[in-house]
Amino acid sequence: MRVRTRWWPPAVSAAACAAVCAVLLTGCQSAPGEGSEGAGRLDDRAATVSPAPVRTYGYGAVFLAVDECSSFGRTSFTEVSCDGERAAARVVARHDGTARDGPPCPATTDFVLHISEQRPSADEDGDGAVPRGYACMRHLQPPHPGDPGGGGGPRTVVGDCVYGLGDGKVRETACDGSGGHRPEFEVTKAVDARSKCPASTALYVRLGGTTPVGCARPV
Structure with a gap:
């Protein structure tokens, strides 16, 4: 199946008759959530459905299950064998x-794919049904924007x-300046309250999770 998207924010489609989705530039990342304290990030892309009369699923019984792989390009990606040369x-x-x-994606997730629910009327046994969901993706090869200092990923983390x-x-x-904007602050610690940040803290960044406050210092 083919799923098409647009960039910033992207839209992802998952049809029941094939295994296809879309990714964003530099790892399908969205801009961080923004607030008065700075921003942690949770990808907020919308999903749409575009059915295609191909096969019910990709290389597993569940569309984009854990440890399955995708290829991707500028506007779309397809579920593929992890052993194939197209796996990315x-x-x-x-x-x-x-x-x-x-639940939040793992801290080093490079990008998030949003999958729309699809239940084709022609599917008699339910094999083609794809529930609404999301997949946390990690590039098979560097660069990894979700790594600390990488400048991307769906979450802001220490580093x-x-x-x-x-x-x-x-x-x-x-953090190395390769992202087109000079870094001004680095998150050095994650705590559950501002009072627990070190004295060198110049900015509080909202991270979410059990330690939602990021303590950032100038760089």
Whole structure:
């Protein structure tokens, strides 16, 4: 199946009759969530469905299950064998529902694919049904934007760098300056309250999770 998307924010489609989706530039990352304290990130891309009369699923019984792989290009990707030369990214976690409401992806996820529910009327035994969900993806080869300092991924983690957007908002960028924006702050610690940040902290960045406060220092 083929699924098409657009970039910033992308849209991902998953049809029941084939295994196809879409990825974003530099790892399908969305801009970090923005708030007065800075921003952690959760990919908020919308999903749409575009059926295609091919096969019911890819190389596993579940569309893009954990450890399955995808190829990808600028506008679309396809589920492929992980042993094939087209394999480019692997599923490291897979959840039903939406990324906004479900469990967060692992910290080093490079990008998130959102999958729309598809239940074709012509499918008699249910094999072609694809539930709404999301797949946390990791590139098979570097670069890994989800790594600390990589400048991307769906989450901001310790070791990541950010730059100011104004009005107290920040966005992640590569710590080595390769992301097109000079890094201004680096997240050095994650804590559950601002009072636990070290004295050198110059910026608080919202991370989410059990330690939602990122303590950032100038770089």
